[in-house]
Amino acid sequence: MNGSARAVRAALFALLLLLGGSTPLLGAEEGENVVFSPLGWVFRWINAGILFGALGYVIWKKGRAAFRQRAETISGAIADSARMQSTAEGRLREVEGKLARLAEETARLRAEAQREAAAEAERIRTLARAEAGKIERAPEAEIEAAERAARMELRAMAARLAVARAESLIRQRLTPELHADIFRSFVSDLGRTVN
Numbered sequence: 001m002n003g004s005a006r007a008v009r010a011a012l013f014a015l016l017l018l019l020g021g022s023t024p025l026l027g028a029e030e031g032e033n034v035v036f037s038p039l040g041w042v043f044r045w046i047n048a049g050i051l052f053g054a055l056g057y058v059i060w061k062k063g064r065a066a067f068r069q070r071a072e073t074i075s076g077a078i079a080d081s082a083r084m085q086s087t088a089e090g091r092l093r094e095v096e097g098k099l100a101r102l103a104e105e106t107a108r109l110r111a112e113a114q115r116e117a118a119a120e121a122e123r124i125r126t127l128a129r130a131e132a133g134k135i136e137r138a139p140e141a142e143i144e145a146a147e148r149a150a151r152m153e154l155r156a157m158a159a160r161l162a163v164a165r166a167e168s169l170i171r172q173r174l175t176p177e178l179h180a181d182i183f184r185s186f187v188s189d190l191g192r193t194v195n
Contacts, residue, residue, distance in 0.1 A: 013058070
């Protein structure tokens with residue numbers, strides 16, 4: 001039970017005591033003769049003073065504790081709020097710093113990406129030029145290869161024609177006597193090389 005509820009209970013108790021002290025006056029019937037002597041009035045005032053004093057003391061004692069507890073609760077809440085506010089401000093500064101660094105990092109990454117894109121574009125252009133040069137040289141190389149093949153074919157054809165022409169000339173000039181002389185010469189050369 002908190003202090004404010006106790007203070008309220010103490011106040012109600014004091015009020016009941018006050019009403020209890022004045023019960024004889026309230027309970028008097030109309031026809032009864034109540035004596036209001038000066039000494040009676042003095043005791044009534046003393047009784048009321050004691051009741052109000054006791055009531056004031058109870059309210060002061062209990063209320064002071066309740067108010068002190070409430071003040072401590074409020075002070076604690078204010079201190080917690082101040083700590084939370086300073087923590088939140090620290091986090092805010094940290095986030096603002098990160099945002100500032102994020103903008104710088106974004107600008108740096110953007111510049112780096114542009115440099116990389118420019119380098120990649122230049123590399124692709126260089127490769128494209130090299131490929132275009134290869135494509136331009138390819139027909140020339142094919143023509144040179146075709147020329148070499150044609151020359152070789154021409155030489156082979158010329159050699160075949162020369163051999164055929166030489167054979168035909170030899171057949172025309174080779175008589176059976178010349179053939180027999182060549183054969184004898186070959187056999188005698190063969191005999192000498194064997195020995």
